[in-house]
Amino acid sequence: MNKAFLVGAALAASGFFSAAQADQLDDIISAGTLRCAVVLDFPPMGMRDGDNNPIGFDVDYCNDLAKVLGVTAEIVETTFPERIPALMSGKVDIAVASTSDTLERAKTVGFSVPYYAFENSVVENEKAGLSSWEDMKGKTVGATAGTYEAIWLENQVKAWGTGTFRPYQSQADVFLALSQGQLDATVATTDVANANVKSGNFAGLKIVDKVPMVPDYVALITRRDEYGMINFMNLFINQQVRTGRYAELYKKWIGDGAPADLTVHGVYR
Amino acid sequence: MFNYTFHWKQALQKLPQMLDGALITVEVALASMVLGIVLAILLTGCRLSGNRVLSGFATTWVEIARNTPALFQIYMAHFGLGSFGIHLSPFTSLLIGITFNNAGYLAENFRGALKAIPDTQTRAGRSLGMTPVQAFRYIIMPQMLRIAFLPMSNQMVWAILMTSLGVTVGMNSDLYGVTQDLNSLTFRTFELFTIAAVIFYAITKIINLSARLIAARLFRY
Numbered sequence: 115m116n117k118a119f120l121v122g123a124a125l126a127a128s129g130f131f132s133a134a135q136a137d138q139l140d141d142i143i144s145a146g147t148l149r150c151a152v153v154l155d156f157p158p159m160g161m162r163d164g165d166n167n168p169i170g171f172d173v174d175y176c177n178d179l180a181k182v183l184g185v186t187a188e189i190v191e192t193t194f195p196e197r198i199p200a201l202m203s204g205k206v207d208i209a210v211a212s213t214s215d216t217l218e219r220a221k222t223v224g225f226s227v228p229y230y231a232f233e234n235s236v237v238e239n240e241k242a243g244l245s246s247w248e249d250m251k252g253k254t255v256g257a258t259a260g261t262y263e264a265i266w267l268e269n270q271v272k273a274w275g276t277g278t279f280r281p282y283q284s285q286a287d288v289f290l291a292l293s294q295g296q297l298d299a300t301v302a303t304t305d306v307a308n309a310n311v312k313s314g315n316f317a318g319l320k321i322v323d324k325v326p327m328v329p330d331y332v333a334l335i336t337r338r339d340e341y342g343m344i345n346f347m348n349l350f351i352n353q354q355v356r357t358g359r360y361a362e363l364y365k366k367w368i369g370d371g372a373p374a375d376l377t378v379h380g381v382y383r
Numbered sequence: 384m385f386n387y388t389f390h391w392k393q394a395l396q397k398l399p400q401m402l403d404g405a406l407i408t409v410e411v412a413l414a415s416m417v418l419g420i421v422l423a424i425l426l427t428g429c430r431l432s433g434n435r436v437l438s439g440f441a442t443t444w445v446e447i448a449r450n451t452p453a454l455f456q457i458y459m460a461h462f463g464l465g466s467f468g469i470h471l472s473p474f475t476s477l478l479i480g481i482t483f484n485n486a487g488y489l490a491e492n493f494r495g496a497l498k499a500i501p502d503t504q505t506r507a508g509r510s511l512g513m514t515p516v517q518a519f520r521y522i523i524m525p526q527m528l529r530i531a532f533l534p535m536s537n538q539m540v541w542a543i544l545m546t547s548l549g550v551t552v553g554m555n556s557d558l559y560g561v562t563q564d565l566n567s568l569t570f571r572t573f574e575l576f577t578i579a580a581v582i583f584y585a586i587t588k589i590i591n592l593s594a595r596l597i598a599a600r601l602f603r604y
Contacts, residue, residue: 195563198570202387221390222570256553260567280473280553281564287462291553294465 139342142207146185150176151192151200151209155286157309158367159212159230171367172210175229175334178359179210179350193284194260198223201337208336208343212303214262215333224338226347228331229354231374232303234263236322237289237311242298247323253298256280258288262330263301289316301325305368329374351376387573394574397565401575404561405582411549411557412542415478419485419542420535424524426490427497431519441490448487453545456480461552473554480552481545488538489531496530497523529602536594540587547583558582 142148152172154160160170168189180187190206197209201223212232215225238244242253250267251274257264259281271279280297282288285306291297293316302310304324311319334347354360355376364373429441448456457480464471471479500523508518528535547559554560562579566572 195567195572198566198572202572216568218568219570221393259550259555259563265568278472281555281560282553283550283563287551287553290462291465294462294470295468296461296465296470 137342138207138336138340139346142185142343143183147188148176148180148183148185148208149188149190149206150179151197151206151211152176152189153194153197153211154189154191155193155284156212156306157313158305161309171230171363172212174363174367175354176208176210178354179208179347182350182353183346194258195283197335201335208334208347210334212332213335214330216262220338222338223335224340224344226334226336226344227351228333228376229351229360230332231376232262232305232330232332233374234266234301234325234327234330235304235307236299236325237292237302237307238299238320238322239292239295239297240318240320241295244299244322247301247325249322250277250299250301252276254278254280254296255299255301256282256288256291256297257300257302258285259283263303263325263327266325266327267301285310289319292316293318303330308369331376389574390571391574393569394571394578397575398578400565401558401561401578401582404556404558405586407556408543408546408558409586411474411478411481411546412539415481415485415542416535416539418478418482419489419538422482422486423489423493426486427493427527428519430490430494431497444483445487445490448484449491453480453484454548454551456483457545457548457552473549473552474556476552477546477549477554477557480548481542484545485538485542488541489535492531492534492538493527495534496527499530500526532598532602533594536590539590539594543586543590544583 136144150172152160152168152170154162154168154170156170156172158170159172160168163169168191173189176189177187190200192200192206192209192211194211197211197213200206201209212230213219213223213225215228219225236244236247236250244250244253250270255267255271255277256279257267264281268279268281271277280291282291285302288297288300288302289310292300295318299322304321307321310316311321334351336343336347354363361373426441426444429437432438457477460480460483461471461473461476464476504522504526505515505518508522509515513521546557549557550560550563555564558579562575566575569575
């Protein structure tokens with residue numbers, strides 16, 4: 115009888131509390147802080163300035179979102195692989211971390227609509243002497259482990275059946291290996307490649323060619339069941355574009371030219 | 384709050400890939416142990432030689448290997464040598480890094496073991512007409528390896544665990560590398576790393592148990 119009573123009480127209690135529970139959006143507003151996971155070795159999306167403060171497109175997006183929520187933003191630096199544990203263990207509320215919205219991942223986390231879209235380019239060590247993306251065939255190539263472009267490149271190497279693919283844990287390590295000549299070429303998002311080549315931190319890099327792949331749409335992420343938050347983020351992304359803030363930040367961090375188109379023709383999302 | 388639904392079935396489908404990775408992990412660790420033991424014996428020899436250059440070299444090696452993080456040693460083997468134009472594959476870099484570390488720790492184990500063997504044994508050997516090298520080879524070394532056997536199995540366990548640092552130099556075929564790859568594809572972090580932890584635990588347990596069995600058989604008095 116005792117056991118049945120306890121089970122019943124537990125069920126009743128859990129039902130009661132989940133009905134009354136505030137969702138994540140409420141929690142963030144009442145806590146007064148929005149904690150965003152941002153990857154800070156991924157310029158111009160996330161990086162540090164001379165005083166070691168986090169800056170970049172993703173940092174500004176987190177700040178903007180915190181502002182409309184009426185809370186303060188807290189940037190939590192994570193690596194790409196650490197985003198999900200940080201999210202699931204409640205260390206951060208959302209990740210503004212250039213996360214590609216693959217279906218495989220959508221089984222685990224909740225994606226907003228895309229807030230940015232990357233094109234990808236081949237970057238080579240000048241000594242490799244490539245002239246098009248197809249020249250990567252048979253070379254030693256690498257990319258940041260687990261990213262959209264790494265998945266594409268690894269599959270491409272497998273399809274060619276020759277050459278070597280090496281994943282490194284951070285974008286900085288990829289460019290370091292490339293500038294040392296450990297890699298002949300990498301595929302990186304064009305904006306990130308431009309920023310790194312311009313930074314002068316890595317000698318001997320050259321952008322070769324655009325890569326013919328579907329644009330890498332990236333989205334904000336939070337826990338999969340936080341519909342309130344996901345809805346809010348969707349509207350936020352829409353408003354950023356509508357008000358011209360998206361174009362403004364594009365100009366600030368990436369440069370002149372038209373910001374990436376976030377819509378896909380011919381289908382609703 | 385921790386808010387996560389486990390998808391064990393999907394994660395367990397990746398088990399064959401992870402076990403392939405575990406095989407690579409064991410291979411790297413074994414190779415690094417074999418090389419590490421040979422190097423450690425040489426380092427011990429250098430320290431005993433009485434030659435200041437040789438013993439200085441060995442002491443420096445041991446000091447660096449024992450007093451800097453293994454991560455640093457592996458990173459240096461890849462990116463450090465890379466900046467001098469020496470390009471090693473992730474596998475080789477990892478192997479060199481762990482071997483360097485192993486040799487340092489094992490040399491220190493061997494030194495401890497040597498202290499447990501009375502000097503008089505060497506002298507007894509010498510008085511029978513053995514050269515110093517022969518005395519070391521036939522009298523001291525077998526005893527040293529016997530005394531240092533269980534510490535050596537500890538180092539083997541340590542070597543297994545150190546392979547997980549290979550991801551920092553682009554290794555993706557070992558157990559940790561495979562797990563990390565699968566993780567970034569699927570984001571099923573907790574299932575995948577739990578499975579990896581269980582595999583690591585099983586490997587190290589097997590090593591410990593077999594070391595004890597071997598020791599019991601080999602070293603019966």
